[in-house]
Amino acid sequence: MNHFNYKDDHLFCEEVSIADIAATVGTPFYLYSTATLTTHFKAFDNAFSQPHITCFATKSCSNIAVLRLFASLGGGADIVSGGELFRAQKAGIDPKRIVFSGVGKSADELRSALSAGILFFNVESYQELNRLQSVAADMGVTAPVSFRVNPDVDPKTHAYISTGLAKNKFGIPIKDAFDIYKTANEMEHVEVLGISCHIGSQLTEISPFIESLRKLKVFLAKLEEAGIPLSYLDLGGGLGIQYNDEEPPHPEKYAEAIKKEMHDLNCTLILEPGRVIVGNAGILVAKVLYTKVGGKKFIIVDAAMNDLARPSLYGAHHAIQAIDRSRGENEIADLVGPICETGDFLSKEKEIPAFEQDELVAIMSAGAYGFTMSSNYNSRPRVPEILVSGSDFHIIRERETHDDLIKGEKIPEFLQ
Numbered sequence: 404m405n406h407f408n409y410k411d412d413h414l415f416c417e418e419v420s421i422a423d424i425a426a427t428v429g430t431p432f433y434l435y436s437t438a439t440l441t442t443h444f445k446a447f448d449n450a451f452s453q454p455h456i457t458c459f460a461t462k463s464c465s466n467i468a469v470l471r472l473f474a475s476l477g478g479g480a481d482i483v484s485g486g487e488l489f490r491a492q493k494a495g496i497d498p499k500r501i502v503f504s505g506v507g508k509s510a511d512e513l514r515s516a517l518s519a520g521i522l523f524f525n526v527e528s529y530q531e532l533n534r535l536q537s538v539a540a541d542m543g544v545t546a547p548v549s550f551r552v553n554p555d556v557d558p559k560t561h562a563y564i565s566t567g568l569a570k571n572k573f574g575i576p577i578k579d580a581f582d583i584y585k586t587a588n589e590m591e592h593v594e595v596l597g598i599s600c601h602i603g604s605q606l607t608e609i610s611p612f613i614e615s616l617r618k619l620k621v622f623l624a625k626l627e628e629a630g631i632p633l634s635y636l637d638l639g640g641g642l643g644i645q646y647n648d649e650e651p652p653h654p655e656k657y658a659e660a661i662k663k664e665m666h667d668l669n670c671t672l673i674l675e676p677g678r679v680i681v682g683n684a685g686i687l688v689a690k691v692l693y694t695k696v697g698g699k700k701f702i703i704v705d706a707a708m709n710d711l712a713r714p715s716l717y718g719a720h721h722a723i724q725a726i727d728r729s730r731g732e733n734e735i736a737d738l739v740g741p742i743c744e745t746g747d748f749l750s751k752e753k754e755i756p757a758f759e760q761d762e763l764v765a766i767m768s769a770g771a772y773g774f775t776m777s778s779n780y781n782s783r784p785r786v787p788e789i790l791v792s793g794s795d796f797h798i799i800r801e802r803e804t805h806d807d808l809i810k811g812e813k814i815p816e817f818l819q
């Protein structure tokens with residue numbers, strides 16, 4: 404369910420006409436709906452009845468206003484960098500609800516997270532464990548640790564967003580993980596608290612989650628026998644959404660399947676959903692600059708692959724809609740941006756509305772991995788982020804200026 408709906412053929416976000424927002428802030432821009440973010444967060448979080456924390460995957464949509472909204476709903480954060488820790492802190496997320504994931508945390512990042520007092524680190528290698536122990540020893544504190552294991556389960560999703568296969572760079576192979584738990588358990592400045600896995604993104608079936616959970620359970624029993632009981636089980640994120648004709652399970656079905664497997668476990672469940680909460684709560688709004696017919700029909704808009712990388716990067720599908728659909732005609736065309744790359748497309752060889760010059764375009768399902776993956780390629784200022792709440796809209800990130808583009812750049816003396 405989302406709050407992007409037509410009223411008399413004009414697309415609205417909650418009670419606000421999107422054309423009105425475009426008239427005020429210009430195009431392109433990202434647009435999020437507070438009601439949709441809230442509904443999705445609650446639907447997910449409330450689906451779990453056992454002790455759990457929903458640690459929102461910050462990388463999917465990291466604006467501090469969005470993070471603040473989730474904090475106000477009792478959410479935590481899954482972070483993957485010092486920058487995301489900074490954002491989570493600025494947003495007022497309780498550090499005891501923050502988990503730190505990722506294969507390459509620097510000593511500085513480990514130090515900041517230790518002083519913030521996060522819930523735990525998802526450690527992925529011996530070298531990382533040793534570094535964490537030495538940073539913690541320097542600081543005279545104990546580091547809370549969970550290990551990310553790689554269960555070698557096929558998530559049946561795009562190769563670039565599969566993370567739980569033996570050939571992926573993530574986690575410690577579950578067959579080798581026992582030794583690292585024993586080592587860590589003996590370290591003076593490390594406290595072993597949990598186990599985690601994250602097998603991939605945009606999963607549209609429950610079975611790979613359950614298959615990994617079963618592998619984790621067998622391993623947990625072995626640890627318990629060895630005198631290393633754990634209090635947290637982190638299942639990662641990865642639940643998919645509908646972009647096109649996918650039929651991902653509802654969070655309730657997902658929660659139910661997990662609950663069934665976990666009934667005999669005494670662990671607090673940690674979840675790290677990203678896409679399932681924000682994906683369909685945000686869109687990218689652009690304007691048609693030109694249309695042209697070459698070998699085929701092209702609609703050239705003012706948004707590009709630097710604003711939304713997913714179509715170029717993964718061949719991802721985003722539904723394309725007219726903000727004013729009163730004409731109602733469709734055609735097969737490519738929706739492309741102004742960037743000097745053939746890979747710069749937002750939709751390719753699909754039936755889309757027959758746009759005319761200066762019309763507004765909605766690129767749907769862009770809330771996750773949209774703005775956060777955007778760049779300044781071709782020296783294009785990054786677009787603003789707008790948050791609608793009821794009948795109001797708020798600029799939660801300003802459009803970048805040309806001065807922002809060269810911030811920090813310097814011409815050295817010898818060139819002056």
Ligand SMILES: *Cc1c(COP(=O)(O)O)cnc(C)c1O
Pocket residue numbers: 460462463481504505601603604605639640641642675676677678679771
């Ligand atoms: C990316 C990521 C997530 C979120 O994945 P979604 O598919 O957006 O739910 C969660 N945990 C980790 C460790 C990740 O890398």
